[in-house]
Amino acid sequence: MTSRYMRNISICAAALLLAVSGVGCGKGAETQEDITAETDENVAVNENGGDPSESNGEDNAVTVTSTSDxxxxxxxxxxxxxxxxxxxxxxxxxxxxxxxxxxxxxxxxxxxxxxxxxxxxxxxxxxxxxxxxxxxxxxxxxxxxxxxxxxxxxxxxxxxxxxxxxxxxxxxxxxxxxxxxxxxxxxxxxxxxxxxxxxxxxxxxxxxxxxxxxxxxxxxxxxxxxxxxxxxxxxxxxxxxxxxxxxxxxxxxxxxxxxxxxxxxxxxxxxxxxx
Amino acid sequence: MFGNRRNFRQIEHEKQTMLDPVALARASRERKRKIARNILFSVFGVIFAMVASWTVIRAVGKVNLEKQAQAAVPVLQTPETIEAPPEEKQEWKEGWVKYNGKIYEYNDDLITFLFMGIDKSGKVKEVAEGTNGGQADALFLLVLDQYNREINIVGINRNTMTDIDIYNENGDYVDTVKAQIAVQHGFGNGVEKSCEYQVDAVRKLLYNIPIHGYAAINMKAIPIINDTVGGVNVEALSDVYDEKDRKIISQGEAVHLMGNDAAMYVRDRDTGEFGSADVRLARQKQYLTNFVSQAKAAAKDDIGVVSELYNQLMPYMTTDVTFDEVAYLAPEVTGYTFETDGFHMIKGETVMGEEFEEYYVDEEALYDLIIDVFYKEVGLND
Known part of the structure; x- marks a missing residue:
């Protein structure tokens, strides 16, 4: 009875530690490329540029003056x-x-x-x-x-x-x-x-x-x-x-x-x- | 009396031995197998716990460093399209810089740490606000490029004239004056505040380049660092004297620096001799270059040397770099390249001030260095 109890405890402890190390490995297994990619995500790049003549909203209408005179x-x-x-x-x-x-x-x-x-x-x-x-x-x-x-x-x-x-x-x-x-x-x-x-x-x-x-x-x-x-x-x-x-x-x-x-x-x- | 109080299990065992010895032997073997299994599980459990702990520590350190690096990254935004070859549309982005006809952006793969050698002996201790924090006689900025896996070091002359913030005995800001950059650490409490003031002064000198962490080490710790990596080889650039003014190293001598010899090699300076800070800085650059190579080799052989170094230094060091960050960085950095041209000294000129030597930076050369070390080309030319 006692040895079975100890066996079950050991199995549960090992399983728990496996789960924890699996999480840690998953986090730590990221490569340098992942770090760079994640950092690059901070760069918000809009591929469209935006047409300056388009309105952003009714009263956000940016009426571009067509002259620089x-x-x-x-x-x-x-x-x-x-x-x-x-x-x-x-x-x-x-x-x-x-x-x-x-x-x-x-x-x-x-x-x-x-x-x-x-x-x-x-x-x-x-x-x-x-x-x-x-x-x-x-x-x-x-x-x-x-x-x-x-x-x-x-x-x-x-x-x-x-x-x-x-x-x-x-x-x-x-x-x-x-x-x-x-x-x-x-x-x-x-x-x-x-x-x-x-x-x-x-x-x-x-x-x-x-x-x-x-x-x-x-x-x-x-x-x-x-x-x-x-x-x-x-x-x-x-x-x-x-x-x-x-x-x-x-x-x-x-x-x-x-x-x-x-x-x-x-x-x-x-x-x-x-x- | 005691002879009659026999263990029940013992009585049962004797009965089984007489009635069914084979079954008894089988049960015994089974018990032994169970014990062995349990021991095995326990051993694996301990190993998994250690691996999991180390992995989690490194993961935490990595996350912390990423947060700091990302916080310093300028958020780039979208402007209108500018003229460009039809096959390739380029947009000017916030934070871009045009220099000598080329466009650059800040290299956000960099992590930077300021290392300070403080002219204090003994263990680190907090002092009252004032001017007793100790001067930063050695200032080196360690620049780690995570993408290219490169190390660069920027050395700063301790007599560099720059803006120094003055604080009174209550820790209140009073004024900003031009003085030698080494004296900034003297203000504050001799520990974190002094370091933060020093980091600020260096950051402003270097065009507000982000500095992600710092470590200020009392000169007493140099022998510890040195000996932990097994000593450092140098060909002496100048004569070196000990605290009692006895020559311990001759110029040109090939030396394996250990213990106090290492400390004196990077500390010794004849303040009565003009340009002595420059001479010492050259020795510090040489020592540091060789130390980095030695440290990398030692860490490659035994990564445990890193934690040993960290723990041994703690009484002599003020730092905001945590152990988990060190645990993450150290194994990574051992694989980084460090070329001899990766050590950059800020060019300038030493002149004699009213009382002390003053080093005036060549601003054009400094700007060039900033672009070279901290920025990367984005390829949009005139």
Whole structure:
């Protein structure tokens, strides 16, 4: 009786250990190729590219401006109050020639990242909308207004990555922001990756010292692929900047494109600078 | 009295012996077979337990390392199509870099570890926040290419002038100044925090290349590491002196380094002599190159040397690399190639500062090295 009991215990223990080692071997038997393949799965590649003239949704319609003529772009009639009548959180419009980025800019009163998952009609939409955080002013008078957009296959900022190509960066120098009563022209002077942290929370742009710290970090940071346009090696706290950035919570890096105001026809962009 | 209290089984056995000796013998043989079977099952059970444990440990280590490597991989996204030959459509992807007319992307098959030699004797112990963490007199970045099964090492001069974050006695950030990179480890608690600060400083120097793990080893441990792999052969690049300033090795001498001789070979430096850090770095590079070859050979002969090394080093080492990660990596890495040109020194120039030597990196050469070691070509040319 006792020996039979011990025999059964031994058999059960061996079977259990066999099962465990089978699981471990299965996990450990993956080859180097499996490791590489699994890592490659993190690279989201869209073989289709996307037709820039296609609509992503009713109000995510990216109406590509067919001209890169600055005068034609500036004379476009973008009725911001009419857009705001549809959604009171629309305050501006962004056009980036050379890309399909041509859409409204919003600021949510609910949560900074509301428009990461909602379109400009406030409908749930993975394409999202372009938006600024609540800490930025909608009158575009901050030192640095940060405009967020989604990348990926359907994101409105999917073509922002083109600025990482030095040739594209050299050839496409401006973007435009329409606000009520004004069309602002920005010159693109920088494109790089940085840590995926909020610029608004990292630097206090309300003070000149915060602005200078930001600029020092931008110019002195060592980043592979960083691009600074000739002549823009020294920004000052008296400039008005816009940062275009792709939201990707799964990445520890973020792509940023920096532009600085060079034309303000209505002369309404101004701010008090505190030391 | 005791003679009357006989075991019941014994009485039954005697009865069987008299009544049916054949059956008794058969039953005895059967019992012996059962005992043998049980012993066999037990032995197999122990072996399976050991194999299962080792396999699970390696699997856990592999999963952990994969998570860290994947976390650093830029998520590539889809832009519009750019001009390309009609037969081959290429798309610019986020994270691509154009350099000297060629397109590169970060090699996400790499795992990197920063090894620091700390100028402290004795076992590792936590110190109060301040500047007593010990300086990182040796800094080497180990780069493992899992796909090509290659080892590369990047050596960093301890006097490299770079951004150093200053922290006060409360551990609060105060300022960032330019100073020798070795001093960064001095801030913090002498263990994990100091290492993290040092890793951060090296990462920023190297264009924010991901660093997946670190190991800081007090110089006292060098003889242990050295002797565990059976010693290291070198042809001495310079004279070496011991702690009492006695010459123990002559330049040009072929030496099999053991014990304290190994420690002094990589530590000795005449701080009064200009460029002494460069001379020592050259010896460290040579020693490390030969050590890697020796360690690989030793591990191939007996993989147990890895766990022995890890356990012996623990009192003298601060690391965030766990044993299961080591268990996964070590058998893999023994099969990796390590060529002599796989050891890369960051080019630059040593100048005398106000008080101490300062090493200024050649930024163009550094950028070239970063692309060469950490990036791979994707083949889209002008």
């Amino acid at each position: 600055p005068d034609a772009i500036k004379s476009r009639n973008i009725d911001i109050p009419a857009l705001a009548a549809e959604n009171e959180e629309i305050f501006g419009w962004l056009t980036v020639p050379g890309t399909d980025i041509d859409c409204p800019i919003l600021q949510s009163a609910i949560a900074d990242d509301f428009y990461m998952t909602h379109n400009s009609k406030k409908e749930a939409d993975e394409s999202g909308a372009l938006y600024i955080e609540m800490a930025n002013m909608t009158n575009m008078c901050d030192f640095n207004t940060v405009i967020h957009g989604n990348g990926g296959e359907k994101g409105l900022f999917r073509e922002l990555v083109n600025f990482e190509n030095p040739d594209f960066f050299d050839e496409n120098e401006t973007f435009y922001i329409y606000i009520d009563g004004d069309v602002l022209t920005y010159e693109i002077w920088g494109c790089m990756e940085r840590d995926n942290t909020s610029l608004i929370r990292t630097y206090d742009f309300t003070y000149a010292s915060g602005c200078r710290q930001f600029m020092e970090d931008v110019y002195e940071s060592k980043i592979v692929g960083k691009q600074i346009r000739n002549g823009w090696e020294q920004l000052s706290e008296y400039n008005f900047m816009v940062t275009l950035t792709i939201d990707d919570p799964d990445s520890d890096r973020q792509l940023v494109v920096y532009g600085t105001l060079i034309e303000d026809p209505a002369g309404i962009i101004d701010r008090v600078i505190e030391e």
